[in-house]
Amino acid sequence: MAIYSTNEFKSGLKVMLDNDPCAIIENEFVKPGKGQAFNRVKIRNLKTGRVIERTFKSGDSLEGADVVDVVMQYLYSDGEFRHFMVPDTFEQYQCEEKTVGDASKWLKDQDSCTVTLWNDATLSVTPANFVELAIVETDPGVRGDTSGGGGKPASLETGAVVRVPLFVQQGEIIKVDTRTGEYISRVKE
Amino acid sequence: MSKEWQPTCTSDVLRLRAQLYNKIRDFFSERAVLEVETPLLGSGCGTDPQLDFFNTYYCTPPLQHKLFLQTSPEFAMKRLLASGSGSIYQICKAFRNGESGRFHNPEFTLLEWYRVGFTLPELMDEIAELMFLLFKDYIALNDPQRFSYQEIFQHYTGLNALEFSYKKYSDYAQSNNVADAVTICGYDHGLWLDFIFSHNIQPNLGQNAVSMIFGYPACQSSLARINKDNSKITDRVEVFINGVELGNGYYELTDAKEQSKRFDEEIAFRRQIKRPVTVKDKHLIAALEQGLPECSGMAIGLDRILMLMTGSSIIDEVLNFPIHRA
Numbered sequence: 483m484a485i486y487s488t489n490e491f492k493s494g495l496k497v498m499l500d501n502d503p504c505a506i507i508e509n510e511f512v513k514p515g516k517g518q519a520f521n522r523v524k525i526r527n528l529k530t531g532r533v534i535e536r537t538f539k540s541g542d543s544l545e546g547a548d549v550v551d552v553v554m555q556y557l558y559s560d561g562e563f564r565h566f567m568v569p570d571t572f573e574q575y576q577c578e579e580k581t582v583g584d585a586s587k588w589l590k591d592q593d594s595c596t597v598t599l600w601n602d603a604t605l606s607v608t609p610a611n612f613v614e615l616a617i618v619e620t621d622p623g624v625r626g627d628t629s630g631g632g633g634k635p636a637s638l639e640t641g642a643v644v645r646v647p648l649f650v651q652q653g654e655i656i657k658v659d660t661r662t663g664e665y666i667s668r669v670k671e
Numbered sequence: 672m673s674k675e676w677q678p679t680c681t682s683d684v685l686r687l688r689a690q691l692y693n694k695i696r697d698f699f700s701e702r703a704v705l706e707v708e709t710p711l712l713g714s715g716c717g718t719d720p721q722l723d724f725f726n727t728y729y730c731t732p733p734l735q736h737k738l739f740l741q742t743s744p745e746f747a748m749k750r751l752l753a754s755g756s757g758s759i760y761q762i763c764k765a766f767r768n769g770e771s772g773r774f775h776n777p778e779f780t781l782l783e784w785y786r787v788g789f790t791l792p793e794l795m796d797e798i799a800e801l802m803f804l805l806f807k808d809y810i811a812l813n814d815p816q817r818f819s820y821q822e823i824f825q826h827y828t829g830l831n832a833l834e835f836s837y838k839k840y841s842d843y844a845q846s847n848n849v850a851d852a853v854t855i856c857g858y859d860h861g862l863w864l865d866f867i868f869s870h871n872i873q874p875n876l877g878q879n880a881v882s883m884i885f886g887y888p889a890c891q892s893s894l895a896r897i898n899k900d901n902s903k904i905t906d907r908v909e910v911f912i913n914g915v916e917l918g919n920g921y922y923e924l925t926d927a928k929e930q931s932k933r934f935d936e937e938i939a940f941r942r943q944i945k946r947p948v949t950v951k952d953k954h955l956i957a958a959l960e961q962g963l964p965e966c967s968g969m970a971i972g973l974d975r976i977l978m979l980m981t982g983s984s985i986i987d988e989v990l991n992f993p994i995h996r997a
Contacts, residue, residue, distance in 0.1 A: 489769075511772025514873070515909070515919050516891065517721055517865035519770070520855075537851040537870065540769075 484546040488521040488538050496528070496549040499536070503528045503547035503600045511540065528598065528605055547600065551608075554597045556589045564589065564607070566597050577604035585609050587642040588660045609660040614669050615639050616655050620646065633665075678991035685991065688977060691805065692762055695782060698801055704758040704784060709747030711764060712738040715952025717745070718937035723768035723947065725777075739950070740766040743970055744783050745894070746955040749923070752785055752966060753958035760784035762973070773985050774915065774975060776993050782918075785968040791906045791922040794967035795883050798910055798920070802881045809980040810912070813880040820886050820904070824864075827872045832888055833903045835860040840867075847871060861890040876911035884909045894930075895921035910971070912979055920969035927959035 486497060491509040498504070504525045513519035519540035526533050528549060554566040554575065563576040564586065575597060579586065581604065588609035589595060596608040620636035633645040636656075644658055646665045657666040678685075696706065716724050716739035725740040741747070743765050751759055765781045786794060799815040806812050824832035830843055840863050844852040849870050856862040876882040886904040889897060895905035906922035924930055934951045941949060977989035987993045 511770070511775055512869050513721075513770060513772075513775065514865055514869050515916055516719065517869065518862055519721070520866065520869065522870070535848075537849065537855065537866070539855050 483548060485543045486546055487543040488523075488540050491521065491523055491544075496547040497525075497544040498547045499525060499527075499544060502530075503549050503605065505549075507533065512537075513540070528600065531606075548602075549598060549600050549605065551596050551598050553594055556591060556593050556595055558591060559586075566595070566604070566607075575599070575604050577607055581605070582607045585660075587638075587640055588613050588615075588658075590615060590640050611659065611661060612657055612666065613660055614655055614657050615642070617646070617650065617652050620650065620652050622651075636665075675996055679987040679993055679996060680989055680991055684977065684981060684989050687980065688973075688989070691973065691977065691980075694805060695760075695762065695801075698804060699760045699784065702758075704760050704786070705756065707748065707751060707756065707759045707761050708763070709741075709744045709751070709761065711741055711766075713741055713747065713952070714738060714950065715746065715954065716949045717742045718934050718941065718949045718951065720937055720940050720944065720946060723770075724949065725766050725768050737950075742767050743781060745968070745970070746952045748783060748785055748968070749963055750954055750958040752787065753961050753963045758784070758786045758966075771994055774978070776974065776986050776990055778994065778997070779986075780973040781970050782973050783968065783970040785923070785966050787964045787966045789967040791885060791908060791920070791967055794920055794922075794969055795885070795908055798883065798908075798918075798969060798971075799881050802910070802912070802917075805976060806912075806980065810879055812912075813878075815881040815883065816877065817883045817885065820884050820888060823872060823876070823884055824868070827875065828867060830867070832864060835863065843867070861888075864888060864891060873911065873916065874914040876914055878913060880912070882911045884911070894924055894933075896924050908969075910969075915975055915979060916972075917975055917979075918969060918971035920967060922967045923963065923965075925959060925963040925965065927956055930959055931956050 486495060491506045493506055493508065495506045496503060497506065504527050506523060507526055508524040510522045511519065512522055521538045521540050523536050523538060524533060525536060552568060555569050557565040557567055563578060564582050566575045566577065567573065585607040593613065594610055598605045615638040617636045618639050621634050633647050635643050636646045636650065637643050644663055644665050646656060650656060650668060655669040657669050658664065659666055699706065722742045724742055727738055729736040729738050744761050744763050748759060748761060760783065762780065762782050764778055766778050768777055770777050786797065795817060803812055821832050824830060828843055830839060837858060841853045844850055852863065852866045856866055885908040886898065887907040889903055889905050895907035898904045898906055908920045910917045938949060938951060974986055974989050978986060981989060983989055
C-alpha cells in the first residue's frame with residue numbers, strides 16, 4: 483500500500499493509524515516561526531466512527547488503507563448477518579448486524595446503499611441519503627391539516643420512527659433524509 | 672471555465688494592503704528610519720535548522736552559481752548596518768520552502784527593521800506603538816502585555832521551560848490531550864517546547880492585545896544574544912495577537928566568532944537531520960568582523976497582519992495568488 487506524508491493528508495484520504503483504517507477529516511499545518519513544524523490532524527476511525535485529534539511531525543508518514551466505497555444492493559438479513567450484492571458482478575458480501583448499526587433502520591430489501599470495504603471485508607454501511615419507505619403505523623391524521631406544525635411519530639417498514647406532519651396517513655410512502663432522520667415529503671405511487 | 676486565474680482575495684484587500692504599507696512607511700519616516708531594498712537572491716542563506724529554502728542557478732556559461740531565495744532579508748540588512756547605514760527597515764518578500772497552510776504561504780511579505788542603539792525593551796515599546804497604529808480602526812487593542820517565556824509557560828502548563836524533566840513533561844502531555852508529544856519529542860527539550868508552546872500556549876496569547884513573549888530558552892534561538900544575567904535565556908521576543916504569531920525580534924548578536932560557531936553547529940545539525948545543506952554566509956561573518964553596531968531587529972509577517980485586520984481564517988484570503996495559483 484502507498485505511503486502518505488503529512489503534506490498529502492487531504493480530507494477524505496484513507497490511512498492506517500494504530501492498526502485501524504481511518505479517514506482524514508482536517509489537516510492543519512502548525513509551525514512556530516523558528517521551530518519545528520507539526521500537522522494537527524482530525525481523523526475518523528472508520529471502525530468505531532470516533533473522531534480523534536492527533537499531531538504529527540511534518541514530513542512523517544502513514545500507510546494508506548485499502549478502503550473503498552462500493553454501491554451495493556441490500557438483499558436480506560439472516561438474523562446474524564446482513565447480505566449485500568454488487569449489482570454488476572453479483573458478488574456478495576455479508577456484514578454483522580452490530581457493524582451495520584444505525585444504518586439498519588433505513589435498509590429495505592433491493593434498495594441501494596454504500597458499503598465500505600477494508601481489505602475486501604465490510605467495514606461499514608451507509609444508507610442512501612434519501613430513502614422512500616412505507617408507514618406501517620401512525621395515529622390517524624387530521625385531513626386538510628397541511629400546516630406541518632407539530633407533527634406525530636410514524637413507524638416505517640424498516641423499523642425507523644420519524645416525525646411526520648399530521649396529514650400523513652398510515653400506509654403512505656414517504657421520503658426521508660437518512661442523515662438527519664427528517665421527513666421530506668410524501669411520495670405519490 | 673476554470674476560475675484558477677482569478678485572485679483569491681477581494682479588491683478591498685488589495686486596497687487595504689496598499690494602505691497598510693503607506694501607514695508603515697509614514698511610521699518609520701517620522702522616526703527617521705531609512706527604507707532600504709536588498710537582494711532576494713543571495714549566495715548564502717540562513718542556516719536555521721527549521722527553515723527550508725528555494726535555490727536557483729545563475730547561469731553565465733560555462734559557469735553556474737547556486738543562489739538562494741532569502742528566507743528573510745536579515746543578513747543583507749545586517750551588512751548595511753555594519754557599513755554604517757543607521758536604523759533601517761524594509762518591506763519585502765521572503766521565501767520558505769514547504770511551508771503552506773492556513774497561516775503559511777511559501778512566498779510571503781515581511782516587514783523587517785533594525786534600530787541602532789535599541790535594547791530589546793525599547794524595541795518592544797516600538798512594536799507595541801506600531802501595532803496600535805496599524806490596528807487602530809480594526810481591532811480595539813487592549814494594553815500590550817509582556818511576559819517572559821518561562822513565566823507564560825509556567826502559567827499555562829505548570830512546567831519549567833528552562834529545566835527539562837522527561838517525567839514532568841510526559842505527565843503533562845498525557846493529562847492534557849497532547850499524548851502524541853511523548854512519542855514525537857522523546858528527550859528533545861527544544862522539540863517539547865515547540866510542541867507544547869504551539870499547541871497549548873500560543874492559541875491563548877494576546878486576546879485583543881499585543882502579547883510579547885521574551886527571554887526564549889537558549890536552545891531556541893540562533894541569532895539572538897544570550898542574556899547577560901541568565902545564560903539559559905536569550906534576548907529574543909515573539910509577538911502574538913489573538914493567538915496568531917506575527918513576528919520575531921532579537922537583541923542582535925554582534926560577535927562574529929560566536930555567530931560563525933553557531934552557523935557551523937546549525938549546518939552540522941542540518942546534516943544530521945538530513946535537511947538540504949546550506950552555505951554559511953561569509954559576507955555576514957565578514958560584516959560582523961568589521962563591526963555590527965549594537966542594535967535590535969524585528970520581523971513581522973504582513974500577510975498575517977492583514978488576516979487579523981480582515982478577520983480572515985486562511986491566508987489565501989489576503990493574498991492575490993497563493994502558491995497553488997501562482
